[in-house]
Amino acid sequence: QADETKLPPKEWNLKKLLTSHEMAHVAFTLAMQTVMGAFVLLTLGRWFGLGPLAQGVGAWLPWVMVALAAFGLLKLNMHLGRPHRFYRGFYNLRLSPVSREIAGVSAFFAGLAGYAFFNLFDNAVTGALRELSALLALAGIGVGGFYMYKLYRIKARPYWDHWHTAVAFVSTAVAGGAVLVALAALIGGAFTPALGQLTGWLAALALAVEAAALFxxxxxxxxxxxxxxVSWVFMTRTYGHSFSLRLALMAAAFIAALALAASGWPAALIALATALLAEKLLGRALFFAVVVPTTMPGAYFWKNPGFIEHAREVGLADNPLLGVAYEGHHKFRLDELIATIRDTSWEEKKDQLRRIFTG
Known part of the structure; x- marks a missing residue:
């Protein structure tokens, strides 16, 4: 328990917060959850005739969603030590929440891409294939979204092991997805006050529930x-001013959402989108920055965040024996991936395929 009389002063540390290695996870989770939310709204709106969502916003929006999801996947993959070994993430579906998340998200992306492609045509065959793709994407959302949440609910990370994590993820999907659809409609000339009002109510509800969960x-x-x-000491002290800014942005987004819900004005939508994007970016960066594991060894150097940061600053990390790596994206070695595919025997390939399900 923190001694209130010995807490450090509040600081910003914005650069440290927004340039850490964890920004890959920030980009992936925010992009994927926003696209998932937008896809659910569009699909259910079209299937069940949900008022403003039923009219759609054109054939180009699904491709924007594909691009945004691809960006999140790229950021996540490129932070791996060897990005060209990405396929190993599928190993151990039987036991690993990470593997299940990857499988679910991959199914969603495949379904989304199929939906975007078949949505370009207007006949019975492509219409049926579009709906099948939508079903695959929705199944991927269910599996991938659940395990995206499940893998953070672990006892070894007490800050994450709280129902607020689920609320934060769903809030991003609902508010972010609704705003993405409304912005696309505004750009495409299909925006209506009714759509703006629905977006405002969805965003306001999501933000209110998330604020309550955070409290x-x-x-x-x-x-x-x-x-x-200790995580909350980091939150309110090490990143104290940044956290205060996040709360102010959440309040601003909530006010803008209420204004949009009451008026349906495009100006309120733009204000909401701006505040929401900044709030989600700060909030998710803090989510990853402040977590403290229970499994950290007691040794002074090993996995000591302060020493790791110091080693990078003064050049000690140049010595590979120290065990401290510099942060940054890694090169995708296509030639090595091709060589692996070429040199791996069929027996080894079958064994690797079995490992996806057996671990």
């Missing part, structure tokens, strides 16, 4: 006798 998490964890309390 509940703080109330439960900030004085707890666990690493979660």
């Amino acid at each position: 509940a998490q703080w109330r439960q964890q900030h004085a707890a006798s666990s690493e979660a309390a």
Whole structure:
């Protein structure tokens, strides 16, 4: 439990927060959850005739969603030590939430891409294939979205192991997805006040529930006798001013959402989109930055964040024996991937395929 009299002063640390290696996860989770939310809204709106969503926003929006999802996947893949070994993430579907998340997200992306492609045509065959693609994408959302949340609910990361994590992810999907659809409609000339009002209500509800969940998490964890309390020291002190800015942006987004819900004005939508993007970016970056594991060894150097940062600053990390790596994206070695495919025997390939399901 933190001693209130010995806490460090509040700081910004914005550069440190927004340039860390974890920004790959920030980009992936925000992009994927936003696209998932937008796809659910579009699909259900079209299937069930949900008022403003039923009219659609043109054949180009699914391709924007494909591009945004691809960006998230690219950022996640390129932060791996060897990006060209990405396929190993599918190993161990039987036991690993990470593998299940990857499989679900991959199914969603495949379904989304198929939906975008078949949506370009207007006949019975492509229409049926479009609906099948939509079903695949929705199944991928169910599996990938659940395990995207599940893999963070682990006892070894007390700050993440709270129902606020689920609320934050769903809030991003609902608010971000609704705003993405409304912005696309505005750009494409299909925006209506009714769509703006629906977007405003969805965003306001998502933000209100997330704010309540964040308060509940703080109330439960900030004085707890666990690493979660240390996370809240980082949140309110190390990144204290950044956290305050995040809360202010959340309030601004909520006010803009209410204004949009009441008026349906495009100006309110733009204000909401701006505040929401900044709030989600800061909030998700903090989500990854402040977590403290219970599994950290007690040794002074090994996995000590302060020493790791110091080693990178003064050049000690240049020595590979130190075990500290510099942050940054890694090169995708296409030639090595092709060589692996060529040199791997069929027996080894079958064994690797079995490992996807057996571990």
